[in-house]
Amino acid sequence: MISRREFLTVSLATGGGLLLGFSTASQAETAPASVVPAVASGKDFAPNAWVRIAPDGQITLVVSASEMGQGAMTALPMLIAEELDAEWGRFNTEFAPANQAYANPLLGGQITGGSATVRGFYTKMREVGATAREMLLQAAAKQWSVSANALITEPGRVVHPGSGRIALYGELAEAAASVPVPGSVMLKSEKDFRIIGKPTPRLDTPIKVNGQAGFGIDARPEDLRIATIERCPVFGGKVKSFDATAAKAVKGVLAVIGLDHGVAVLARDYWTAEQGRQQLKIDWDLGPLADLSSEGITRMLRAGVETKARPAAKHGQGAGALPSAGSKKIFRAVYQVPYLAHTCMEPMNCTAAVTADGVTVWAPTQAQGNAQRAAAKAAGVDASKVMVHTTFLGGGFGRRSESDFVTEAVQLAKQHGHPVKVIWSRPDDVQHDYYRPIAYNELSAELDAHGMPKTWVHRIAGPSIWSRIAPARVKNGIDPSAVEGAADLPYAIPNLEVTYALIDPGVPVGFWRSVGHSQNAYVVECFLDELAAQSGQDPFEYRKKLLKDQPRYLAVLEKAAEMANWGKPLPKRHHHGIAVAKAFGSYCAQVAEVSIESGKPRVHKVHCAIDCGVAVNPSGVEAQMQSAIVYGLTAALSGKITLKNGRVQQQNFNDYPALRIDEMPEIAVAIIGSGVESGHTLGGVGEPGLPPIAPAVVNALRAATGKPQRELPIRL
Amino acid sequence: MIELTVNNRKLQLDVAEQMPLLWALRDHLGLTGTKFGCGAGLCGACTVHLDGKAIRSCVTPISSAQGKRITTIEGLSAVSDHPVQLAWIAEDVPQCGYCQSGQIMQAVALLAETPQPSEQQIEQAMAGNLCRCGTYNRIKSAIRRAAKSNESMAVAAVNTALVDNEATEVRS
Structure with a gap:
C-alpha cells in the first residue's frame, strides 16, 4: 500500500500536486491558511506566486493552469523562462493550488478553458519572469557595486561583462529576496525571443511514458x-x-x-x-423527464425555432430582404447536430x-x-x-x-x-455527462445575379449552457455560446439575420471542445458550400470573394488551399472539401481529402492552416491541431447521444465510438505567425482546430456524392 | 491466495479469483501506471503483458494470470529507457498521457512479435488502443522509430525475461 505521503511525494516529483513553498504577494481571501504549506525557506527568493529560487540554485515555476494534454505545463514555464532568462528545463514545475491569485486574467477565474491559458497569461507570465530577473540584476549590482545597467543575464546567471564577474541565480537568491519588487518591468520584443516560438518538447513527456504521472x-x-x-x-x-x-x-x-x-x-x-x-x-x-426522447426533443426545437426566436444579429434588412415565403428564389436547408458526450479517456x-x-x-x-x-x-x-x-x-x-x-x-x-x-464507470461517464447541446438550424438564403448570397437568415434552436452556469451571460434571451460562429459571420453578405430560440429539454448541457463553434462552423460552412454549388462556383473561390476584407481569414484559407493543391487533380474518387472558422481568437482553415470506401467516408488527409498570433510552442500548436481534428472528426463520423424514456441509450466505446488509429488521416499543419506586436490579437490553440474539420469533410462528401449532409453524424 | 509474478517479483494476493487483473494491480498493488478506461476491453488503456503478450487487464480475471509473467508499464524498464519509451520521448507523443501506458505496452508487444511492422500491421495491432487526444500520428512515428532500433530492443526483451525469483511478498 502506498501511503499518502508517498503519493504526494510522487506527485511532487512528477509535477502533479502539492505546492510546497507557497509565497505570494497577492494573498487571496480563499487561501486556505491551515493547509497552505509553509514558505519553503526564508532564504528562498520568491518575488511572486510563480517563481521561487532557492540558494542551492533550484528554480521552481508554478503552473497556474491545469494540464489536460494541451501543453499548459510546458507553455506557461516557457513564458516565464523567456523573461527570467532561465536555463530551459533546469527547473521544477508545480501545479498551483486553488487560489484566486492564480486566476486567468482573461477569464477572471482559475479556470483552464476557452483556449485561454496562453492568451490570458501571455503578458502576466512574462512579467513574472522579468520581475524576478530584474531583482536578481539589482541584487548583483549591489553586491558588485556596479550599475544594474552594466549587467546582463545569460541563461541561469547574471554577468558583468566589464569585469567578467558571474553569479548564478541561486547565489543571488538570498540577496534578491530583500530587493524591493519593481513597479514595472520591460519585456523583450518578439524578435529577441530565445524560447518562445521554438518547437519545445513537453516537460511532462518523460513521466507519461513510464506510468509515473499522477492522474x-x-x-x-x-x-x-x-x-x-x-x-x-x-x-x-x-x-x-x-x-x-x-x-x-x-x-x-x-x-x-x-x-x-x-x-x-x-x-x-x-x-x-x-x-x-x-x-x-x-x-x-x-x-418529470422520464418520458423524454430524442424524437420529442427534436419536435420541441422545430416547434420553437421561429416562435421563440430572439434576435442575435442583424444587418441590412435582415430576413425582411428575403422574397415572399413561397418564392422559388429562396434556398432553404435544415441542419441538425446531436448531443455529444466528452468521453475523456480518464473516467x-x-x-x-x-x-x-x-x-x-x-x-x-x-x-x-x-x-x-x-x-x-x-x-x-x-x-x-x-x-x-x-x-x-x-x-x-x-x-x-x-x-x-x-x-x-x-x-x-x-x-x-x-x-x-x-x-465513474464508462457507462456512468457516457450517461451522466453535461453534453454538447443539441441544435436545430433553419437556414434561408437568396443569391444575387452573380450567384453570391444577397440575404442570409439563420435561425437556431437549442438548449443553453450559460443559463445554468452564469445566467447573467444570457442577455435578451441570447446565450452567446449558442450563436458564436453564426452571429459573427465574416462573409460580406448585405442582409443578414441570425436568431436564437432558447429551448431547454432538461438534458444537462455544458462546454464541449470549441463549444458553439463545434456546431455552428459545420452549419454555416456547409450551407455556404451548398450556395456555391447552387451557383456553380468553386467553394474556395466563392469564400475568397466573400472574405476580401478579412485578411487573416483569407491568409489561412489560401494557405490551406495551397498546401492541398486545391483544384489540382486528386487520386481517383478522392475529393476535397474546404472550410474556415475563427474561434477563440484564432483563424483556422482546413482542406480534407476524402473518399468513400465500402459505403463509408474515409478521410485520407487534412491540410490545416492556423493563425494564432504567436505560436509559443509550435510543436504544441501542431499537436493541438491534430488533437482537435481527431476530436472533431470522431464527432462528425460517429458522435451521437440519443435518449429514450429519459435515459441515454449509449454507454461505452462500442456504441459511442471514438476514432481509431486505422481511421486516422495524415495531418499537415502550417502555422502562420502573424505576431502580436503588429497589433494582431493572440489566439488560443486548444479548440480552434476543431470547428473546420466537420464541414471540410462534409463538403468533400458533397463534392463526391452531389448530396448535402445536413445532419451529424454523417450517414451516407 | 493467488500467486502472481508482477514485473519479475513474486507476490501473493488475497483477493477474489474473478477480480480483473487491472484492479488487483491498481488498488491492491499500487501499480497505478496501468489505466482504467472502459472496463470492457474496448479502449486498451489497461493493456499489460501476460507472458509477453498484450492483454486487456480490465477483462482478465486474476486467476487466469496465475503462474504467468505479468509486465506493467512500471516493469518495462527500471530507468524508462526501453527503446519504445525512448522513441515515444523522441517523438514527444503524449498529450494528456492517460492512454499512453497502454499504447506503449501494445507497441512493445507488436515489435517483439513483428520487429519491422508494415503500416498496416501497425494500424492493425494498435487499433484497439484509443486515444481521445489524437496522438495517433506521433504514435505511428514512434513505432517506426523504435523499429529502426530493433537490435537493442531484442536485448531489452531478453532482460525482461530474466525472472527474479528471490523476492516473494504477500500483499492484500
Whole structure:
C-alpha cells in the first residue's frame, strides 16, 4: 500500500500536486491558511506566486493552469523562462493550488478553458519572469557595486561583462529576496525571443511514458476507500428508497451510502464496490423527464425555432430582404447536430478526505475555484478550509470544468469518515455527462445575379449552457455560446439575420471542445458550400470573394488551399472539401481529402492552416491541431447521444465510438505567425482546430456524392 | 491466495479469483501506471503483458494470470529507457498521457512479435488502443522509430525475461 505521503511525494516529483513553498504577494481571501504549506525557506527568493529560487540554485515555476494534454505545463514555464532568462528545463514545475491569485486574467477565474491559458497569461507570465530577473540584476549590482545597467543575464546567471564577474541565480537568491519588487518591468520584443516560438518538447513527456504521472484516479491517500455510485438513470431523478442488504452481503463491501441522486457502494477496490453496486435495489423518483426522447426533443426545437426566436444579429434588412415565403428564389436547408458526450479517456473521478481541520481534495479539475467551492458546500465548511490538489487530467475537453464528481467525493468522505475516491464507470461517464447541446438550424438564403448570397437568415434552436452556469451571460434571451460562429459571420453578405430560440429539454448541457463553434462552423460552412454549388462556383473561390476584407481569414484559407493543391487533380474518387472558422481568437482553415470506401467516408488527409498570433510552442500548436481534428472528426463520423424514456441509450466505446488509429488521416499543419506586436490579437490553440474539420469533410462528401449532409453524424 | 509474478517479483494476493487483473494491480498493488478506461476491453488503456503478450487487464480475471509473467508499464524498464519509451520521448507523443501506458505496452508487444511492422500491421495491432487526444500520428512515428532500433530492443526483451525469483511478498 502506498501511503499518502508517498503519493504526494510522487506527485511532487512528477509535477502533479502539492505546492510546497507557497509565497505570494497577492494573498487571496480563499487561501486556505491551515493547509497552505509553509514558505519553503526564508532564504528562498520568491518575488511572486510563480517563481521561487532557492540558494542551492533550484528554480521552481508554478503552473497556474491545469494540464489536460494541451501543453499548459510546458507553455506557461516557457513564458516565464523567456523573461527570467532561465536555463530551459533546469527547473521544477508545480501545479498551483486553488487560489484566486492564480486566476486567468482573461477569464477572471482559475479556470483552464476557452483556449485561454496562453492568451490570458501571455503578458502576466512574462512579467513574472522579468520581475524576478530584474531583482536578481539589482541584487548583483549591489553586491558588485556596479550599475544594474552594466549587467546582463545569460541563461541561469547574471554577468558583468566589464569585469567578467558571474553569479548564478541561486547565489543571488538570498540577496534578491530583500530587493524591493519593481513597479514595472520591460519585456523583450518578439524578435529577441530565445524560447518562445521554438518547437519545445513537453516537460511532462518523460513521466507519461513510464506510468509515473499522477492522474486524479491515481490518488491513494492512506486508508482510502473506493466508491462507485448507481445514479438515477433519468436526469434530475432522485432516490426514493433502497435496499442495501444484498450489496452489503458482498464480501469486501465496506459501506452503502445513500445520496440524493444515487446510492454509493464502498470497498477497498473498485471491482468489489462494483460487485456490490450490482446488488443494489433502488426505488427511484424518476422526476418529470422520464418520458423524454430524442424524437420529442427534436419536435420541441422545430416547434420553437421561429416562435421563440430572439434576435442575435442583424444587418441590412435582415430576413425582411428575403422574397415572399413561397418564392422559388429562396434556398432553404435544415441542419441538425446531436448531443455529444466528452468521453475523456480518464473516467470522472475525485478523491477527498474530510477531517475536523478541513477538506483535502485531489481532483483532475479544469476549475480549481469551482472545485473548492463545491467541496466547501458539500462538507459544510468555509472555502478557506479546502485544499485542492490538482492532478494531471486524463483529458478535459470542458467536462472537467464541472464539479459534480468533487461534490460526490466530499459528500461520501464526510459521511463515511474515511478518505474516499469516487470512480465513474464508462457507462456512468457516457450517461451522466453535461453534453454538447443539441441544435436545430433553419437556414434561408437568396443569391444575387452573380450567384453570391444577397440575404442570409439563420435561425437556431437549442438548449443553453450559460443559463445554468452564469445566467447573467444570457442577455435578451441570447446565450452567446449558442450563436458564436453564426452571429459573427465574416462573409460580406448585405442582409443578414441570425436568431436564437432558447429551448431547454432538461438534458444537462455544458462546454464541449470549441463549444458553439463545434456546431455552428459545420452549419454555416456547409450551407455556404451548398450556395456555391447552387451557383456553380468553386467553394474556395466563392469564400475568397466573400472574405476580401478579412485578411487573416483569407491568409489561412489560401494557405490551406495551397498546401492541398486545391483544384489540382486528386487520386481517383478522392475529393476535397474546404472550410474556415475563427474561434477563440484564432483563424483556422482546413482542406480534407476524402473518399468513400465500402459505403463509408474515409478521410485520407487534412491540410490545416492556423493563425494564432504567436505560436509559443509550435510543436504544441501542431499537436493541438491534430488533437482537435481527431476530436472533431470522431464527432462528425460517429458522435451521437440519443435518449429514450429519459435515459441515454449509449454507454461505452462500442456504441459511442471514438476514432481509431486505422481511421486516422495524415495531418499537415502550417502555422502562420502573424505576431502580436503588429497589433494582431493572440489566439488560443486548444479548440480552434476543431470547428473546420466537420464541414471540410462534409463538403468533400458533397463534392463526391452531389448530396448535402445536413445532419451529424454523417450517414451516407 | 493467488500467486502472481508482477514485473519479475513474486507476490501473493488475497483477493477474489474473478477480480480483473487491472484492479488487483491498481488498488491492491499500487501499480497505478496501468489505466482504467472502459472496463470492457474496448479502449486498451489497461493493456499489460501476460507472458509477453498484450492483454486487456480490465477483462482478465486474476486467476487466469496465475503462474504467468505479468509486465506493467512500471516493469518495462527500471530507468524508462526501453527503446519504445525512448522513441515515444523522441517523438514527444503524449498529450494528456492517460492512454499512453497502454499504447506503449501494445507497441512493445507488436515489435517483439513483428520487429519491422508494415503500416498496416501497425494500424492493425494498435487499433484497439484509443486515444481521445489524437496522438495517433506521433504514435505511428514512434513505432517506426523504435523499429529502426530493433537490435537493442531484442536485448531489452531478453532482460525482461530474466525472472527474479528471490523476492516473494504477500500483499492484500
